[in-house]
Amino acid sequence: MRLALAVILSLAAAGVWAAPEAPVGAHRGLECAACHPGGGREHRPCRECHDSSANLHPVGDAPRFPVPEAFPLVGGLLACETCHRLHPPTGIHALRGLERPGVEELRRFCFACHGSALAAQDPHRAQAGSNRCSYCHSSVDVAAVLAGGAPRTREVTRELCEVCHDMASRDHPRNVDPVLELPEGLPRGPEGAVTCVTCHDPHGSSEYTHYIREEYARHFERNVEANPHRDERSACRACHVRRTPEELTREDHELRFQGDAMLLCISCHARARSHHPVGMPLPEAMGARLAERGGLPLDRNGRLVCTSCHTNSCASGQQRMALRHYDPRRMDLSLCWKCHPKEEFAQIDPHRKVVDDSTDGCVFCHDRAPVKGLEKAEDLYFVSQVKMICLRCHENLSDSDVSHMGKTPSPEVVERLQRFAAERGTEFPLDREGRFTCTTCHNAHFSAKDDRHKTRLPTREMCGLCHRR
Amino acid sequence: MVSAARVFALVALLGLVPVGARAGGGAALERGRAAIRAGDAIGAVRAFAAALAEAPSPATHFLLAQAYHGAFLKTGLYYRETVEAYEAVVETLGDGVPPGSPRHLARLFLGQVLLRGGEGSRAAEQVRAFLAAHPGHYAREEAWNSLGVALYDENDYEGAVKAFEQALRGDPTHGPARFNLRSVFTRLSLFDQAMANRRAGRLDLTLTDLDQLLRLAPRFGPAHLQRGLVLTELGRVAEAEAQAGSGLDLVKDPRVRFALHDLRGDLRSRRGDEEGALEDYRRCLRIFPGYVQVADKIDGIEKRAAEAAAPPDPGEGEAAPSAGVQTPVSQFPL
Secondary structure, eight states, X not given: OHHHHHXXXXXXXHTSSSOOOOOOGGGTTOOHHHHOTTSSSOOOOGGGTSOGGGOSSOOSSOOSSOOOTTSOOBTTBOOHHHHBOSSSSOOGGGBXXXXXXXXXSHHHHHHXXXXXXXXXXXXXXXXXOGGGGGGTEEEOOHHHHHTTOOOEEOSOHHHHHHTTOOHHHHTSXXXXXXXXXXXXXXXXXXXXXXXXXXXXXXXXXXXXXXGBOHHHHHHHHHHTTSOSSSSSGGGGGGTBSSOSGGGOOSSXXXXXGGGOHHHHHHTTOTTOOOSSOOSSBOOHHHHHHHHHHOOOOOOTTSBOOHHHHEEOOGGGTSOOOEETTOBTXXXXXXXXXXXXXXXXXXXXXXXXXXXTTOSTTHHHHXXXXXXXXXXXXXXXXXXXXXXXXXXXXXXXXXXXXXXXXXXXXXXXXXXXXXXXHHHHTOOOOOOTTSOOOHHHHBOTTSOTTTOTTOBSSOHHHHHHTTOOO | OOOHHHHHHHHXXXXXXXXXXXXXXHHHHHHXXXXXXXXXXXXXXXXXXXXXXXXXXXXXXXXXXXXXHXXXXXXXXXXXXXXXXXXXXXHHOSTTSOTTOGGGHXXXXXXXXXXXXXXXXXXXXXXXXXXXXXXXXXXXXXHHHHHHHHHHHTTOHHHHHHHHHHHHHHOTTOHXXXXXXXXXXXXXXXXHHHHHHHHTTOHHHHHHHHHHHHHHOTTOHHHHHHHHHHHHHTTOHXXXXXXXXXXXXXXXXXXXXHHHHHHHHHHHHHTTOXXXXXXXXXXXXXXXXXXXXXXXXXXXXXXXXXXXXXXXXXXXXXXXXXXXXXXXXXXXXX
């Protein structure tokens, strides 16, 4: 018995006992004879089926780098089977060893021979020289290119890109709207498929982030002109996959951007960094409070999103943006107390902590305490929109306070504020949209003892800046 | 984007060739102009190079740079030549160049070429210099936008937001700046989400968000800093120290570098590596010499070292409280 086992193990070790498992991936289902017509280990050359232009790596050459034993050479030369193995265990693109720890990404697979210095050889970067062209182009005849010819591009765009850009782990395309019909002129892959280079120009761009093609970006911008916040028939298509009111029901009204309300909102509201945390599930206590009080919808993944607090009032049949449970005439914050504990906010006086020479109070409004001397107010990140931070404690404003908020000052007033700020060595900051906000007139860092209203100037003088007698 | 056609059009429309022709090399310049009209970038390069050899002048240098630029945009080749040609023009820019001269655009073009070459930091430097010299230039929105793209590529998102907003301030309908601003906010939304999770005390979720962000933007300083702080809060101090170190390898922003050195100093001090901590604190002071709290930390370490080295004093009573002065919050630059 022991002898038989030893024989089996020896044969297995010699590779003559067990036939390999059936091929996987694109070669799944092939008969053995399709590649091994002689029945043995010898196989037909891969190039009989695969066009050499699809190959990302030279074969038939002696390796310029030491090749680990796991990657077999053929007669001392690089061959297809040096990197590929059709029978399990094998990884994506039938690459050997991708399942090993630390080799989860394609480019790390390449590091096995080329070393991590390969990461610095970026084919997009013109400074890398003309050698970079051959990464994407199968034939690079410089003379022909100079004469106006176009080099032949490999047909495996996605695979080329994936070597460095691990799209699966990056959740790409996160912010792309698949409903958007692309313009005709953009390059397509085989059979008209959308590929990476349809939207991205691999040769770079000095005008758009992510090497986005101008044609794509312009087309995208044109599409954001549709305004969903007005009561008209064409408004629906701005947000919904189905375009007309007749096609939309309360139960079935799928949103564009794969239903991600945040991405949908950001697609137009490009100039507003969120004034409230969104995109994550509520903390447990807040979730429990909201469940008890109700009235604010979370998205299908239980995340707080823009539409949790904002509504386009679609159900009313008259679209207009509004805040749920909010009275803009009083700036009453019933909306906020659906999740936040009003009583806890009331116990904290961030102004007092500032006066007491501690930085603890800073994080009530700012994301962190400032690095003194290095950072100015504009460098600090507020935990929310300034107005919303103030309203956490100062809600139910008077009529005169409400009448100031959100108004855009005239150019003359702006000029006067700037001039006076320079003269008095202070500032009267407007909000991101150039409108009056709480901190235009009030300075949260003033001592409470200085002025009951913490105005930036004595009250009468402050008012006189805008209100001329 | 500055396309090859637009570069050629600029050369032709601004009448640069006659300007160069007056400087000499007239026949070669004429050939260059004909090549531009025919869309022959390489022919233009050859002709202007010949003109430059025949009669060097700043105007002809600019023409050659423009021709190289066109050839680069058309073929993807001639990157180094384009950069060097523009650099040669930039060297000639000074008080003698009339305010309306198109040669001033050399800095902007050089920045845009460097940006396509993957040299974001140098690109930002050139575009900033252009904007500083010509704040009211008609191409300022394009320049602000290019500066934003360069800063975005360097993972300086706050700088990028400011640059794109500056472009939109000049032209609220500037499509590229709007599009790019959306890109930054989409990415920053991950950071905002991480911060919201941190404030809510969900540190594991914070780490997941920050990990995802750092995969997308490995040089985004605030994410390195926050990850280090969260790891510290979780008691994973060895990982926090490593995080601060890897952040310092990648991040250039002095404010973030200051905070990372301060964090690593604290962590080193906590595990008894006083020498290492001192090194970090001193680097903090090199970034911001007036930071009293860090100076206090150095004093504390040096005092402890002196006490350990000194022979014990049998009559020594309780140590006097530290005389270190905290910077009053009222002096914060807020």
